[in-house]
Amino acid sequence: MRPARLAASVLSLLVLSVSVASAQDVAHRLAQDALIVDTHIDAPGVLMDKWADLGVEARDREFDYPKARAGGLDVAFMSIYTSHAQDNDGTAFQVANRMIDGMEALVQRHPDRFAILTSPRDAQRLLAGGRVLLPLGMENGAPLGDDLANVKFFFDRGVRYITLAHSGNNRIADSSYALEKRWNGLSQFGRRVVGEMNRLGIMVDVSHLSDTSAREAISTSRVPVVATHSAFRHFTPGFERNISDDIARAVAAKGGVVQVPFGTAFINPDSAADTQAHFRAIDDFNKRNADRKARGEAPEDRAAFDKAWSAAHPVRASTLAQALDQVDYGVKLLGVDHVGIGSDFDGVDGELPAELKTVADFPRFVAGLQARGYREADIRKILGGNLMRVWTAVEAGARGP
């Protein structure tokens, strides 16, 4: 290569690396400056199993205060999650209250770093001084039991959204994961729960619901609804856990927002197919064992089944690009006012895009949106503006306690 050309290519490399560096700086600044709202982080559930102080660096966690600050995360909905098994054994109310106690303890330990956010009106005031705000979202309506008064009880404890069902049909609604549905919509109690949530100003979350339950939840609600962590089914045909185009349109038509998750199981089509196959395989396994029992034979071993399944289905990978594809698709389908983020950090066993491993990585997500040509005003909507608009509308629609 001639010296002049060498010099020119060195110069262009320099220009390129400077512009890459400055693009990252711009993304970092925007992540810090914009209000970032993540509607689904499973930190409370992890705390129940293995305590750590999330006010300081917690090595094995995807959410803690230093990481949230580094990533520019401002409003982190803490998932008060209870399982289908806890619903069945009657412990869901107890577990949910313990988790909320845990969040209150965290805030009391670090009142300068955290606050529980119960109204969008308080956000700016509480953010002052560098706090990260922790609204509570209840994943699974199981803790309500069959007592409508518990909606008010959990509202008073700070819960501001309820995902009506989770991995199994419950007293309120059907689950997308259930192979056989119970209500084909909402139960009568479920319709009253939605009415009571509207009355108090708790957001109705249609993530995890079966299609018929989601449709009825949307049509029953007087105010906009959210899908707090739902990828688009367009990429994973037949996977009911991800939201269909029709239901996403109904959420948007109501003024609501679909918050896209980062978990590999939702955004990688092969991983979603594995999940679906797994549910069917478990169902077959249970049927086989029921037959064996009827014939007086010894049951097959579940641990052996699980081990064989894991060996045959290694963990898949996903990418930042796949997470961004979700946003692109949602924006094309619904418009930029109806898409946001519900990462599922701390809830997917670390199965996340290599570039989005913790809440500290939000600037990479922002840089990705910028690289795809999104305007700053639109990025701000996606990062949190849309969700705050919906929450404000739900609160405005409330008819008081």
Ligand SMILES: [Zn+2]
């Ligand atoms: Zn979930």
